Amino acid sequence: MVPFFFITQAVLAVVTLLLVFFCLKNTKRDPRYPPGPISLPLLGNVLQLVRDPLGVLQKWAVKYGPIFSIKMGPQDTIVVSDPKLVKELFSDVNSTGRAPNPVTHYFGDGYGIVNNDGRIWETQRRYTLRKLRDAGVFKSSIEGFIMKETSTLTNYFQQNVGKPIPGIKFYTGPFVNALWRTISGESIDWATSEKPDILKGVCDLLNSLNRTADSGLFFAPFLRHIAPGYFGWTGWVNSVAKVSFENFVAEISPPSLSLRDFIDNYLVEMQKSEYSTSKLGMDMGEKNLRAIIGDLFIAGAETSATTLSFATLYLIHNSRAQRKAQQEIDRMVGSRPISLSDKPLLPYTEAIIMETLRLSSILPVSIPHQILADTVFHGFFLPKGTTVLASQYGIHHDPKIWGNDVNEFRPERFLSEDENHVVLHDALIPFSVGRRSCLGEGFAKDVIFLFVASILQKFNIKPDPGCPIVDIEPQSGIALEPKRFKFVLSLRE
Numbered sequence: 323m324v325p326f327f328f329i330t331q332a333v334l335a336v337v338t339l340l341l342v343f344f345c346l347k348n349t350k351r352d353p354r355y356p357p358g359p360i361s362l363p364l365l366g367n368v369l370q371l372v373r374d375p376l377g378v379l380q381k382w383a384v385k386y387g388p389i390f391s392i393k394m395g396p397q398d399t400i401v402v403s404d405p406k407l408v409k410e411l412f413s414d415v416n417s418t419g420r421a422p423n424p425v426t427h428y429f430g431d432g433y434g435i436v437n438n439d440g441r442i443w444e445t446q447r448r449y450t451l452r453k454l455r456d457a458g459v460f461k462s463s464i465e466g467f468i469m470k471e472t473s474t475l476t477n478y479f480q481q482n483v484g485k486p487i488p489g490i491k492f493y494t495g496p497f498v499n500a501l502w503r504t505i506s507g508e509s510i511d512w513a514t515s516e517k518p519d520i521l522k523g524v525c526d527l528l529n530s531l532n533r534t535a536d537s538g539l540f541f542a543p544f545l546r547h548i549a550p551g552y553f554g555w556t557g558w559v560n561s562v563a564k565v566s567f568e569n570f571v572a573e574i575s576p577p578s579l580s581l582r583d584f585i586d587n588y589l590v591e592m593q594k595s596e597y598s599t600s601k602l603g604m605d606m607g608e609k610n611l612r613a614i615i616g617d618l619f620i621a622g623a624e625t626s627a628t629t630l631s632f633a634t635l636y637l638i639h640n641s642r643a644q645r646k647a648q649q650e651i652d653r654m655v656g657s658r659p660i661s662l663s664d665k666p667l668l669p670y671t672e673a674i675i676m677e678t679l680r681l682s683s684i685l686p687v688s689i690p691h692q693i694l695a696d697t698v699f700h701g702f703f704l705p706k707g708t709t710v711l712a713s714q715y716g717i718h719h720d721p722k723i724w725g726n727d728v729n730e731f732r733p734e735r736f737l738s739e740d741e742n743h744v745v746l747h748d749a750l751i752p753f754s755v756g757r758r759s760c761l762g763e764g765f766a767k768d769v770i771f772l773f774v775a776s777i778l779q780k781f782n783i784k785p786d787p788g789c790p791i792v793d794i795e796p797q798s799g800i801a802l803e804p805k806r807f808k809f810v811l812s813l814r815e
């Protein structure tokens with residue numbers, strides 16, 4: 323008698339053989355397609371990537387060159403790990419698609435910015451970017467919002483001098499508030515023990531993002547069809563349904579005349595557009611407004627808060643960098659509140675932030691793009707529908723670009739020799755580059771600058787003596803964050 327499981331195995335073997343045959347047959351492709359490692363049917367290179375994706379991608383870049391191919395599940399994917407090539411490719415309209423990804427799948431739904439492409443993406447992005455960046459009434463109220471938030475933060479620290487403060491997830495509250503004020507003009511109190519709804523919502527969402535990102539779903543989105551519970555998809559969908567951003571903007575109140583916040587500005591633009599023939603008119607609408615609000619939180623809150631956690635962690639380990647920044651602050655600003663116009667006076671603080679963005683590289687492969695039309699790029703053929711990853715972590719940790727101390731925190735690498743001004747570097751691309759680059763870059767840099775400078779002005783940052791930090795390596799994953807740590811502040815005298 324043949325045991326049942328032999329039959330099953332035989333069937334499996336035949337199916338596997340068929341699959342392999344099928345896949346081999348299908349890999350006959352344009353000879354100009356970028357080279358890359360051999361992949362399994364269906365799973366692609368996932369098994370090689372889940373454990374240490376960043377290390378493996380770096381190794382492959384050395385082996386196959388700055389443009390190589392992998393498979394994320396069955397999805398053809400190109401990895402670009404040279405800063406000039408990333409810039410050139412991402413400046414081409416053909417690369418401005420957004421690749422389908424489970425992490426962003428539930429947002430936008432054809433509206434908004436992050437998970438959208440084509441004409442609506444373009445008009446919504448252009449409008450939002452202009453509002454966040456251009457000078458004007460709104461821009462100057464943004465500075466007021468974030469300065470207020472900065473003083474809330476330093477007051478909180480003042481009351482907690484000498485007590486251990488958790489290093490991760492801590493800055494989410496202050497950052498969500500800075501964003502929420504900018505978007506709605508309203509304020510929430512993140513320091514109370516009862517978390518406000520919007521903050522609770524963002525935290526829940528981020529926790530489920532973490533679960534999804536860690537599960538392999540990123541490298542093989544299709545796995546959600548096979549075992550949705552196991553790979554975290556079910557949990558993700560449930561929590562997203564629970565925390566739908568629609569709740570937060572349930573009542574979009576009529577705009578106030580002062581146009582102090584983003585929602586006011588957008589609503590007025592919407593009203594204008596309805597009666598005009600402007601191109602914006604057709605694409606504006608409440609659905610897009612809601613989607614954009616979700617986008618700004620998802621793309622903006624965790625990224626910025628995590629960058630601040632990394633800055634705190636690196637500074638704990640570098641009291642010399644703290645001293646240098648503090649001496650500069652004392653000399654150039656003194657004890658008055660720091661404002662954005664002080665930025666050019668404080669190059670050392672700015673260099674600390676640039677070095678933090680480089681070393682941490684919290685979005686190590688950026689947010690995946692999709693090729694919209696067959697493209698020939700530096701002799702390589704990139705077919706329509708291919709996913710593109712920009713290897714930001716690999717670029718930021720390439721010893722050929724940064725030298726042998728690439729894994730060390732050294733703000734001076736972004737300073738002129740006399741250390742009197744900041745020197746920009748083409749290979750520093752934490753916000754990506756080109757037509758889809760981060761549209762919160764200016765906002766994020768402004769808030770992070772004010773937070774870091776104001777903290778260093780008043781406090782020294784030290785490790786928690788009860789829990790000394792041994793390791794500054796990030797938790798591995800597809801969105802990086804530090805391992806758990808605590809810090810203690812002391813007042814400067």
Ligand code: HEM
Binds near residue numbers: 412436621688689762
């Ligand atoms: C340190 C903080 C931040 C980092 C490192 C960061 C990084 C990035 C990166 C790498 C992308 C992908 C760009 C691409 O697809 O090529 C992106 C997109 C985006 N970011 Fe940020 N970001 C940060 C903060 C923010 C903030 C504060 C906001 C909102 C105010 C924001 C809004 C967006 C939006 C809307 C997109 C999508 C752009 C598009 O698809 O066209 N980000 N960000």
Ligand SMILES: *[C@@H]1O[C@H](CO)[C@@H](O)[C@H](O)[C@H]1NC(C)=O
Binds near residue numbers: 490529532536803
């Ligand atoms: C993210 O998820 C993993 C596993 O689900 C967990 O071990 C880790 O602590 C989480 N990170 C945070 C900061 O919650």
Ligand SMILES: *[C@@H]1O[C@H](CO)[C@@H](O)[C@H](O)[C@H]1NC(C)=O
Binds near residue numbers: 695696697
């Ligand atoms: C981009 O796509 C268009 C078709 O829409 C094609 O004609 C063009 O050659 C592509 N660009 C490159 C650089 O291949």
